[in-house]
Amino acid sequence: MPFTIGGEWIPEPMPAIKSKHPIKVIKEKRGSSIVTIILNLPLQTEELKFLCSTLKQKFGCGGAVKSNQIELQGDKVQRVKDHLKLKKS
Numbered sequence: 236m237p238f239t240i241g242g243e244w245i246p247e248p249m250p251a252i253k254s255k256h257p258i259k260v261i262k263e264k265r266g267s268s269i270v271t272i273i274l275n276l277p278l279q280t281e282e283l284k285f286l287c288s289t290l291k292q293k294f295g296c297g298g299a300v301k302s303n304q305i306e307l308q309g310d311k312v313q314r315v316k317d318h319l320k321l322k323k324s
Contacts, residue, residue, distance in 0.1 A: 256275040257275060258273065258274065258275050259273070259274040259275055260272070260273050260274075260316055260319075262310050269308075271309065271312055271315060272307075273304060273306075273319075274304050276305065283300045283303065283305060287307075290307060290311075290315065290318065291307065293318065294314055296309050296311065
């Protein structure tokens with residue numbers, strides 16, 4: 236049930252993501268903009284799109300899934316790491 240009796244929304248917990256390669260979160264400058272890129276996620280295309288949509292809603296930014304990686308607009312590296320609970324590298 237995604238709602239409490241008081242009407243507060245409870246988000247579904249994210250399952251633990253395990254990968255052969257370490258998941259990397261980097262930022263890249265493109266022209267005058269900064270893009271946060273999430274690499275090496277062991278997810279299918281539909282799962283990547285769902286995760287991307289969830290991150291965009293949580294951080295209030297734009298983004299897309301391109302060539303099996305998630306790209307978010309802006310410098311969101313630390314927020315993504317905190318959300319995915321990755322070790323700081």
